[in-house]
Amino acid sequence: MIPGGVNSPVRSFRSVGGTPYFVARAQGPHVWDVEGRRYIDYVQSYGPGILGHAHPAVTEAVGAAAADGTSYGAPTEREVLLAEVLCDRVPGMAWTRLTSSGTEAAMAAVRLARGATGRNKIIKFAGCYHGHSDGLLAAGGSGVANQGLADSAGVTPGAVADTVVAPYNQIPAVDDEVAAVVVEPVAANMGVVAPVPGFLEGLRAACDRVGALLMFDEVITGFRLSPGGATEWFGVVPDLWCFGKVVGGGLPIGVFGGRDELKGRLAPLGGVYQAGTLSGNPLATAAGLATLEQLTPDAYRTLARTAARLADGMAAAATEAGAVCTVPRVGPLLGVFFCAEAPADFDQAKAAAENGVYPRVFHSLLESGVAFAPGPYEALFPSLAHTDEHIDTTVEAFAAALERNPAAD
Numbered sequence: 001m002i003p004g005g006v007n008s009p010v011r012s013f014r015s016v017g018g019t020p021y022f023v024a025r026a027q028g029p030h031v032w033d034v035e036g037r038r039y040i041d042y043v044q045s046y047g048p049g050i051l052g053h054a055h056p057a058v059t060e061a062v063g064a065a066a067a068d069g070t071s072y073g074a075p076t077e078r079e080v081l082l083a084e085v086l087c088d089r090v091p092g093m094a095w096t097r098l099t100s101s102g103t104e105a106a107m108a109a110v111r112l113a114r115g116a117t118g119r120n121k122i123i124k125f126a127g128c129y130h131g132h133s134d135g136l137l138a139a140g141g142s143g144v145a146n147q148g149l150a151d152s153a154g155v156t157p158g159a160v161a162d163t164v165v166a167p168y169n170q171i172p173a174v175d176d177e178v179a180a181v182v183v184e185p186v187a188a189n190m191g192v193v194a195p196v197p198g199f200l201e202g203l204r205a206a207c208d209r210v211g212a213l214l215m216f217d218e219v220i221t222g223f224r225l226s227p228g229g230a231t232e233w234f235g236v237v238p239d240l241w242c243f244g245k246v247v248g249g250g251l252p253i254g255v256f257g258g259r260d261e262l263k264g265r266l267a268p269l270g271g272v273y274q275a276g277t278l279s280g281n282p283l284a285t286a287a288g289l290a291t292l293e294q295l296t297p298d299a300y301r302t303l304a305r306t307a308a309r310l311a312d313g314m315a316a317a318a319t320e321a322g323a324v325c326t327v328p329r330v331g332p333l334l335g336v337f338f339c340a341e342a343p344a345d346f347d348q349a350k351a352a353a354e355n356g357v358y359p360r361v362f363h364s365l366l367e368s369g370v371a372f373a374p375g376p377y378e379a380l381f382p383s384l385a386h387t388d389e390h391i392d393t394t395v396e397a398f399a400a401a402l403e404r405n406p407a408a409d
């Protein structure tokens with residue numbers, strides 16, 4: 001009835017083998033499957049669960065909002081409040097528009113870039129994922145890579161004719177036919193790959209030289225790395241942003257936004273069309289506002305400390321076991337690769353991801369009650385609900401998994 005049994009391919013166990021656990025409920029750091037088994041969850045819906053599951057502030061806000069109606073098709077106060085919070089936190093961002101997914105946000109931001117510059121070409125980086133719209137799927141990382149696909153069938157050559165794919169962490173040639181350079185400021189869909197020093201600054205300069213727009217896809221980094229996301233973390237300000245995941249508190253949301261001078265380009269003010277029946281949904285804005293309210297500067301310090309404890313613990317366990325393993329971390333964001341050096345691009349990430357170690361470690365962890373994502377191209381998402389005790393239990397399970405599964409040389 002459901003192709004592959006899943007409503008998003010990354011959830012299938014295709015790249016690790018076996019059958020997915022069906023989730024019955026979740027609370028804080030835990031999910032329970034329908035058989036009553038409990039897992040310490042590092043999937044956290046692939047990013048939205050920064051507070052952990054079912055945080056009372058979020059569930060209460062959603063419940064109260066639902067009682068007032070679930071969608072109106074007219075402007076609401078919470079949309080304005082959310083736009084204010086987002087623009088306050090992200091340096092340089094002057095306006096936002098809400099969508100129902102990150103895919104839509106990235107797709108709309110690209111259209112805006114093309115409309116504003118009158119140019120067609122976009123440059124993206126191999127291994128960066130920007131949702132599943134036709135023009136952005138090329139060399140997409142994440143679920144696309146997980147399924148062993150380079151790209152998707154059904155995307156016409158015409159749809160990607162204006163998409164140039166470049167290697168991550170190298171400054172591409174940007175000429176005056178380029179509307180936008182689109183980048184994950186920390187790549188988190190080919191495992192976690194940090195930008196090398198100068199990469200983001202170099203993209204900013206290359207765009208400025210020819211009047212191309214720089215677009216940060218902060219669907220994962222946004223409101224996770226810091227209050228102002230990667231923009232604040234790295235101090236490089238793009239022209240366009242897209243967000244999702246954390247900003248919806250677990251409800252369907254996407255956001256794109258931009259510098260002030262781009263605001264007038266979007267309908268109804270300008271000629272670039274974009275729309276959505278459920279955009280700015282009352283439940284999603286309630287969940288988003290409730291989530292952001294919890295995300296104080298202190299919360300980011302706590303989250304980074306938790307991520308560091310996990311990363312350091314896993315790295316120490318690997319050394320102890322004599323396993324070849326690296327745990328790249330940028331503040332609160334971390335991943336794991338079973339190779340010696342942290343990959344810097346998609347080719348290196350693929351070589352590490354496909355060496356056969358991840359599926360064995362994944363299943364050992366799952367048997368011990370620890371759920372990592374069922375594929376080697378995903379980040380780990382510890383939440384504010386993960387205590388030191390949960391982290392230490394996870395590190396012990398990881399050490400045991402390495403003992404049982406001697407890693408590749």
Ligand SMILES: *Cc1c(COP(=O)(O)O)cnc(C)c1O
Pocket residue numbers: 100101102103104106129130131132184189217218219220244245253254
């Ligand atoms: C998840 C993700 C998207 C797509 O968001 P959806 O809500 O799944 O459509 C886009 N960009 C990045 C960086 C993502 O991680």
